[in-house]
Amino acid sequence: MSSAAASRQFGEGPLSRAVALIYRLLVVELLFLLTAVPGIVPLVLLDRDPSNLPLAAACALPLGPAISAALYALHRHRGDLADLHPAAEFWRGYRANFRPVLGIWIPWLGWLTVAGLGLAHLDAVGLPGWWAVLLVLAAVWVTLWAANALLITTLFTFRVRDVARLAFYFLVRTRGVTLGNACLLVVATGITALTSEAVLALLGSVLALLLLRTGRPMTNAIQEEFTA
Template sequence: MSVDTTRREFGTGPLARAAALIHTLLTAELLFLLCAAPGLTVLVLVGRDASNLPLAAACALPLGPAFSAVLGAVHHRGTDLADLRPARAFWRSYRQSLPGVLGVCLPPLAWCTVLALNIAHLGAAGLPGWWLVPLTLVLVTAAVWGVNALVIHALFAFRLRDVARLAGYYLTRTPSVSLGVACLLAVAVSLTARWSEAVPMLLVPVFALALLRISRPMIADLRKEFIA
């Protein structure tokens, strides 16, 4: 039997495909933890007091490039299961996204931090209780916009200002994506509140896979409307 025939026959069944996906997710998780280790260590150790939110945001900033690389590795995983190289895909995505991804992550992260501080100190600021609703809506919108921007930057080669505009545009262009991203963020926050920041960090590739599936309408529309 030739090598080509062996490669064609390898991985045609669902078990092999599932094993290949698990291999990709585990590899991406290990590399994510490696790249994000300094920030994650401090993030897990910092107290949950609202006054620590700026420090937590600073620790979370390096997670952006690492998560972008996970998105790239999961999205661009090869169809040839005999030639799986998720580590190479991760590092390629990491190198490509690193120069601009901090610019993508910093604005929404800063906005979310300011809004979260205002929500946490609503009474001290002398604001009425009903302000909690609009502030929370703006916080969720900023977070979804940031996630959209991260997905677009990870998968496409747009300029940063175009990434920001497209991320805002698709908030209403694909409402199902916005709702799905908001639900995914709610799950991550719930896991953090119920257990620890470490729990969602250990599920990063699963979140990345779910995010890519949720974002399919946005990704397809981007390719159709903006990719020549």
């Protein structure tokens, strides 16, 4: 066997790929926690009371760029032991997408805050009970849109309004992606409700990987149809 062939085989077996992925997940998780900790710590300490929703939204601001950077670093994974630069790729994605991601993240948090306050004070504003169902459905729909928009913003360079349009378009076109993201949303909501936001944060890199893989049909379609 030639030295070139041996070099190609080294680090490309199933075990090596698994080790490389685990290493990347661990590094990305640590960096995710590092960048998100200014929001996670006060978010965990807040009481789960509707009056704290605006504060919770403010605490969640650092999470958007952190999730985007995790998605970027995991997207760059090539699956072999020679590909061990997740920290550099995380910071590259964090710097490049910080402002564009906030352009999506802030409106989403604002909408969830308004919807949450509306649900908490339905009786006070005199709205009928069925409005609660509409608000929940709208919040879920907007959250699924935000998941698409976050992924598009992370992996592509489009104007914010184009990202918004593509995210809505692919909610309907790639229904498998929408259903998969809905399942991730249920899992994330369940983890948070049964434990705490801290436990969800500790699974940040794994959830980012699942979001990335669930959204692959959408990102492949965008790559083929909307980029040169």
